[in-house]
Amino acid sequence: MKMCFNKINNIYKFIIILITIILNIWIYLNLKNLNISLLLLVFSMFILVMFFIQERRYENYIKCSLLDLSDMLQTIIDMKDKAIFSTMEDTIFSKLQYQTIKLTNILNAKNKQMETERNEIKALVSDIAHQLKTPLTNLKIYGEFFKDESLTVEERKEFSEIMTISLDRLTFLVESMIKMSRLEGNVINLRIEKNDLNDTVILAISQVQKKAREKNINIELIQIDKVEIIHDKNWISEAIFNILENGVKYTKENGEIKVTIQSYEMFVRIDIEDNGIGIKEEEIPKIFMRFYRGKNVGSTEGIGIGLYLTRTIISKHGGYIQVSSNKNGSIFSVFLPNKLDT
16 A cells, blocks of 8 residues: 555656646747746746655654554553643544543553452452351261261250251351342342332331340331332342341340331431440441451351341442441431332
8 A cells, every 4th residue: 555655656746847847848948038947947946845845744744643643552552541642732633642542541440340340259259258168167077977876866966956057057148149149240120119118117027026036125116107119128128127137136135126217308217226236436337348247246146248238229229328326226227219200
């Protein structure tokens, strides 16, 4: 392509020079005036020289522009947003540069997102492995113990109970992982429809009543307002249940949990108040993290997924959660949009 262009360009130069020579000869032969012919010849030579100078300048300009374009492409390769052409000039190169920088920023953002997702996957795999290790190890150890024929009936009963607890923990962990992965991966679609929020909260309370009775914890529902909003009844019930279960888990025997439903113009507020062990202020931002457990929970059973699931569910409904806590207990406030139409 370059050779073809050079060949055509040389032909144009030859034609221009030939026309200039013919024009000068024709004028000289017709006017028979040496001074005019010399003046025309000098002028023609000047025009030709300026033409070739301009052509050389244009070639240099093209070379410099191509070098700048090469540098601009290198910025894409290096994922930098360095400006090569002046941003003050409205030229095709400055416009191209703007699009290039925009593309570079998009690629950088995508790379950062991919890196974040890779790190999250690594952390998730590590967390899952850590959580599965204890129940699986217990099952393996006590499974080996059962092979010992000299075990007494009491020992077999004790080992059987430990294995049952490990299986229950393993089942709960796997089910929680499935819920978490389905929510994070948008595998499920929330069935958003108009439902009675009070019935949803009552459903969550009923699911935790058994554990509450075992510790003689009273759960009181205070229905300030009767509320109907659009939400997925099952998933919101799951979210409220996780908060209630934590309240029961970390509240001492004979304790109390109050659930209050109140409607405002823009949102509905559900307060879940307990008189449990409380949460340290510096830990409040962390309690909704995957697998996080507070430092003061001691040996209380748990794996740190419930509140993470709760926040994810509430967020997918366009809501949010606030927490206030002290040594006398905690209040989890769930806010959901107060609307009746999807």
